Amino acid sequence: MKTSADYPIAAIANQTIRPYTDLLLHDMGEGLADHRGEFVASGREWKTPPLWGVGLLQNVQGHTELLHDGRARNYAEAILWHGGEAFSAREKFRTAPKSHRDALVAFLKSL
Numbered sequence: 001m002k003t004s005a006d007y008p009i010a011a012i013a014n015q016t017i018r019p020y021t022d023l024l025l026h027d028m029g030e031g032l033a034d035h036r037g038e039f040v041a042s043g044r045e046w047k048t049p050p051l052w053g054v055g056l057l058q059n060v061q062g063h064t065e066l067l068h069d070g071r072a073r074n075y076a077e078a079i080l081w082h083g084g085e086a087f088s089a090r091e092k093f094r095t096a097p098k099s100h101r102d103a104l105v106a107f108l109k110s111l
């Protein structure tokens, strides 16, 4: 993604960034639903958080609790809670060989 060219702070204008999010709302299925809609988001939809910096959670916050209500204790649990539109991504992770799952978690920790 590219930051706005006319952003008033020149140092952060027109920069290429890799926030690892599409910034969209997604239906994440029944498992993550709270059935409380908010503005345009239904009770099953959540904004995709930037994964940029997610590897620093332990250092910054002293824990790795993830998802909108902190229910996931680590990266693998967060992925395994994915349903709805993210079901197939979850299943690819769940059924991948351990070495691939470990590599993905190592990648998240590097962000």
Ligand code: HEM
Pocket: 025, 026, 028, 032, 046, 047, 048, 049, 050, 051, 054, 065, 066, 067, 068, 069, 075, 078, 079, 082, 085, 086, 089, 093, 104, 108
């Ligand atoms: C292998 C692919 C994926 C990985 C590694 C991944 C990883 C993660 C992680 C670590 C979180 C927790 C972030 C946090 O709490 O700050 C998260 C949340 C989320 N992801 Fe993914 N994700 C993947 C695929 C997807 C896909 C395909 C979608 C949508 C189609 C999606 C939508 C979301 C949403 C909406 C949340 C927030 C859910 C909530 O807060 O309850 N993710 N993802």
